[in-house]
Amino acid sequence: MIKGSSYTGRNAVIHKEREEKIMKEVVAAKSAVEAAADKNPIIKVSKLNKWYGDLHVIKDVDLTVTQGEVIVVLGPSGSGKSTFIRTLNALEEFQSGSIVIDGIELTDDLKNVEEIRKETGMVFQQFNLFPHMTILKNVSLAPIWVRKWKKGKADEIARDLLERVGIPEQADKYPGQLSGGQQQRVAIARALAMQPKIMLFDEPTSALDPEMVNEVLDVMRSLAESGMTMIVVTHEMGFARQVADRLVLFDKGEIIEMAEPKAFFDHPKHERTKLFLSQIL
Amino acid sequence: MIDERLHIKGEMDSRLEVTDAPRLKQDGQTPFFKALKKNLFDGPKNTLLTLLTALFSGLVLYQVVQFAVTNSWDVVYIHLRLLMIGQYPLEELWRLWFALYYASLMIGGTWGLFKGAGKAVALTFGSVFLAFAIIPWTTLNTTLNLVACLLLMAGGYLLGSRFSVLKIPALVLWALYFPLTLGLIMGFGGLLDPVLSRYWGGWLLTVILASVAIIGCFPLGILLALGRRSELPVVRYFCIAYIELVRGTPLIMVLFIGQLLIPLFLGGQTGMDNVTRAMIAYVFFAAAYLAEDVRGGLQSIPGGQYEAAQALGLNKIKTTFFIILPQALKAVIPAMVGLFITILKDTSLVAIIGLSDFLGTARRISNNPEYLGRYLELYVFVAVFYFIFCYLMAYVSRYLERSLSKGSR
Numbered sequence: 300m301i302k303g304s305s306y307t308g309r310n311a312v313i314h315k316e317r318e319e320k321i322m323k324e325v326v327a328a329k330s331a332v333e334a335a336a337d338k339n340p341i342i343k344v345s346k347l348n349k350w351y352g353d354l355h356v357i358k359d360v361d362l363t364v365t366q367g368e369v370i371v372v373l374g375p376s377g378s379g380k381s382t383f384i385r386t387l388n389a390l391e392e393f394q395s396g397s398i399v400i401d402g403i404e405l406t407d408d409l410k411n412v413e414e415i416r417k418e419t420g421m422v423f424q425q426f427n428l429f430p431h432m433t434i435l436k437n438v439s440l441a442p443i444w445v446r447k448w449k450k451g452k453a454d455e456i457a458r459d460l461l462e463r464v465g466i467p468e469q470a471d472k473y474p475g476q477l478s479g480g481q482q483q484r485v486a487i488a489r490a491l492a493m494q495p496k497i498m499l500f501d502e503p504t505s506a507l508d509p510e511m512v513n514e515v516l517d518v519m520r521s522l523a524e525s526g527m528t529m530i531v532v533t534h535e536m537g538f539a540r541q542v543a544d545r546l547v548l549f550d551k552g553e554i555i556e557m558a559e560p561k562a563f564f565d566h567p568k569h570e571r572t573k574l575f576l577s578q579i580l
Numbered sequence: 581m582i583d584e585r586l587h588i589k590g591e592m593d594s595r596l597e598v599t600d601a602p603r604l605k606q607d608g609q610t611p612f613f614k615a616l617k618k619n620l621f622d623g624p625k626n627t628l629l630t631l632l633t634a635l636f637s638g639l640v641l642y643q644v645v646q647f648a649v650t651n652s653w654d655v656v657y658i659h660l661r662l663l664m665i666g667q668y669p670l671e672e673l674w675r676l677w678f679a680l681y682y683a684s685l686m687i688g689g690t691w692g693l694f695k696g697a698g699k700a701v702a703l704t705f706g707s708v709f710l711a712f713a714i715i716p717w718t719t720l721n722t723t724l725n726l727v728a729c730l731l732l733m734a735g736g737y738l739l740g741s742r743f744s745v746l747k748i749p750a751l752v753l754w755a756l757y758f759p760l761t762l763g764l765i766m767g768f769g770g771l772l773d774p775v776l777s778r779y780w781g782g783w784l785l786t787v788i789l790a791s792v793a794i795i796g797c798f799p800l801g802i803l804l805a806l807g808r809r810s811e812l813p814v815v816r817y818f819c820i821a822y823i824e825l826v827r828g829t830p831l832i833m834v835l836f837i838g839q840l841l842i843p844l845f846l847g848g849q850t851g852m853d854n855v856t857r858a859m860i861a862y863v864f865f866a867a868a869y870l871a872e873d874v875r876g877g878l879q880s881i882p883g884g885q886y887e888a889a890q891a892l893g894l895n896k897i898k899t900t901f902f903i904i905l906p907q908a909l910k911a912v913i914p915a916m917v918g919l920f921i922t923i924l925k926d927t928s929l930v931a932i933i934g935l936s937d938f939l940g941t942a943r944r945i946s947n948n949p950e951y952l953g954r955y956l957e958l959y960v961f962v963a964v965f966y967f968i969f970c971y972l973m974a975y976v977s978r979y980l981e982r983s984l985s986k987g988s989r
Contacts, residue, residue: 416893427888441892
């Protein structure tokens with residue numbers, strides 16, 4: 300018993316040191332990013348429409364995201380928010396409108412799709428780790444086979460990333476041996492290993508036990524602070540209020556309201572937003 | 581004070597021991613007897629059942645032992661060479677021995693290097709070699725060769741367990757094993773004296789047919805399974821048509837087609853002997869079934885795996901080979917090995933097209949008027965031999981399944 304608690308104590312200290320280290324890096328990175336023209340639109344979505352058969356799931360959505368911005372997408376289930384985020388890296392097709400990511404237009408051209416997928420990392424609700432590979436292999440696979448890095452370099456970067464998400468000691472285990480929170484942190488590391496400019500999160504904490512939500516949100520928070528452009532679909536209001544630069548409310552495939560957190564929570568303009576907030580808060 | 585307490589405690593402990601001992605004695609039952617009582621003599625009905633079963637098993641066992649002991653088995657051991665290798669020319673026997681040496685060394689080495697199921701394989705082969713070396717009816721030459729095999733196996737084990745750097749050479753040697761030994765048995769297309777396939781027979785022919793069928797159907801079956809899920813309609817419909825056509829046809833008919841139609845289509849002078857044609861028939865037949873097994877595995881992979889791979893930028897081919905196929909194949913190991921065992925047993929159907937495989941040879945011997953009515957010994961021998969190797973395959977499959985599912989829940 301005593302042994303156990305002293306161990307967690309030590310762990311906590313290590314964790315804190317690590318966080319401080321990350322924070323320092325983050326501050327340095329952020330100032331650099333701010334210096335480099337903050338107003339670059341890195342994602343430009345205009346007049347996006349998508350149908351499933353007769354069902355109109357995304358209606359005339361416009362969204363422009365500048366570099367380093369954190370957008371949190373809210374909305375009731377079935378509102379099209381997940382579908383929207385999945386169209387951004389071509390996991391879903393769309394019928395009209397345009398998506399331009401980092402200057403590349405998303406078309407049927409496979410080359411463009413590949414380029415855009417290199418630029419965007421994606422984290423799923425169900426983690427979707429590869430169960431037959433070790434954690435390290437999960438993270439280093441894509442860099443080796445898509446970025447064509449040498450195995451040594453890819454492994455080194457993978458270990459660094461696992462360190463960054465706080466689970467370096469799990470590198471040689473298999474996904475099935477990890478808790479949900481740990482698996483989701485691996486999934487984040489896996490997406491980061493491709494060195495994307497944009498990270499997409501599709502309800503990253505919805506499948507987690509409540510006590511594991513924070514460890515994942517912490518990683519996302521530090522990622523946001525490091526200047527990563529992020530679009531996050533989530534129901535975590537605390538995270539939204541604290542981390543987001545802008546909030547977007549989806550309903551029935553449309554963007555109902557888009558505002559900064561303070562304005563969004565304190566003075567929502569639309570009745571639908573008020574209703575949504577009253578239901579969720 | 582403390583001392584006194586300790587003393588009292590000690591006394592109590594010893595008292596406990598003293599009182600414990602007779603209680604255990606009263607019970608007077610070892611765990612073995614307890615288990616016996618609980619499982620076999622639990623109430624009058626079960627006792628009756630147990631006794632009846634014991635009586636029946638005893639009777640059967642008595643009959644079997646009597647059969648095994650009172651029979652002379654000469655029909656088996658006189659024809660042992662015929663049963664094992666058919667008409668393979670005596671002066672070229674060294675090729676088969678070489679193949680066995682090679683296999684023994686590799687099996688021993690694999691056991692030493694990789695542990696696991698290699699042990700079962702090595703012990704099974706070792707026991708079979710030993711049995712054949714010990715029985716008095718084999719020639720001295722055979723005995724010496726088998727002893728050499730056993731020594732090579734032991735040597736391989738020692739080498740493997742000492743030098744783990746040999747892992748990759750061992751895998752390369754395994755990959756080379758089949759083409760090399762098959763080439764040697766055939767004579768490397770004229771490099772050595774060719775031994776025509778009509779001289780192959782018995783267990784040798786059975787093993788060659790089964791190996792070719794299993795090794796050949798594996799890539800073909802996977803391609804068909806992938807093709808059946810292809811987005812290209814031409815590929816998909818071709819694969820569906822092929823798989824359903826073959827699955828809707830009896831194996832014997834496929835064998836006949838192989839024998840009669842291949843020469844017809846390819847213009848008579850194909851230069852293909854009937855063993856080769858049987859091999860082709862087996863490969864194409866087994867591939868259709870394997871494709872269906874693999875398709876089951878492919879369907880069991882959740883869509884999230886594809887999405888995750890795509891999101892990481894892996895293209896379709898890389899996704900298939902790194903993410904989907906390894907998981908799909910792992911999921912269908914039991915079904916695949918079941919198919920492989922079926923193939924091994926189904927090779928006995930080649931007797932119908934005039935080849936003398938293991939079972940076919942036994943049947944031909946039993947037709948010899950000199951041994952009229954002595955078929956039972958032959959068939960028992962054949963059955964035991966088939967069973968040993970089929971069971972070994974099933975065992976290795978179970979082991980693979982368990983060891984591959986480690987870590988992933």
